[in-house]
Amino acid sequence: MNSILDNNAALAAQVSDIAEVAGYLWQRGWAERNGGNISVNVTELMDKSANNLLAFAQVQLPGTFKALANNFFYVTGTGKRMRYVAAKPMENGCIIRINASGDAYDIIADNNIAPTSELPSHISMHNYMRAVKGRNTKVVCHTHPTDLVALTHKKEFLEPNVLGHLLWSMIPETRIIVPLGLGIVPYNVPGTMNLANATIEQLDKHDVVMWEKHGCLAVGDDIIETFDMIDTLSKSAQIYLCAKQAGFEPECMSKTQMDELAVYFKLPE
């Protein structure tokens, strides 16, 4: 079967990176059944012919997202499993094209696979990052990291900046690789715009957001680096839980030590 990737090496490389990360999410145990979803803005990788591709289906969006007009996204499919996205990304995901008004999208390749039911949330986040934050972030990734989700079951960790600072203080890398810390969104019904809007509020200050008793959502410029942020936070969570399991409270890096990193590595405020 022909694939849109056949004559577009840059797009094929991007989809290969997405498949690589989907495999990690599964291997890490963060993607049970069809848990998690990924969308990546691939507009800069598309060639002109993509504008003329016929649509399998046109779908209305629940709003107008002007900053994304005429943009293209790879999106994992609704009900699809990350372990299968890893093996066959174009049979478990699709390429969509947002229309010129930003209020609907076409499914254009390779198959008529409906995108994740979380697509309206993802689109509103992509639109927010571009239109309001003025950033060219391309990735929205949602997954269920076991250790990080476990920590959201403790009330005091849900206060602003408490969990983020704790995870920063476990190893220097976390302070460096996740410089904007961790946002927290109280429990909400999955898939709702309430959850999306609460997440967008947190994306004002953070690139990674924890959803209480559910999972995490990260935005980034690159799918591999977006995974790296979640992976690094997970590493910190494991060190914390490992110390607790061994029966002691970890000493944690001091605020002075963390501030010193911020200066040395010129981290954003």
Ligand SMILES: [Zn+2]
């Ligand atoms: Zn989820």
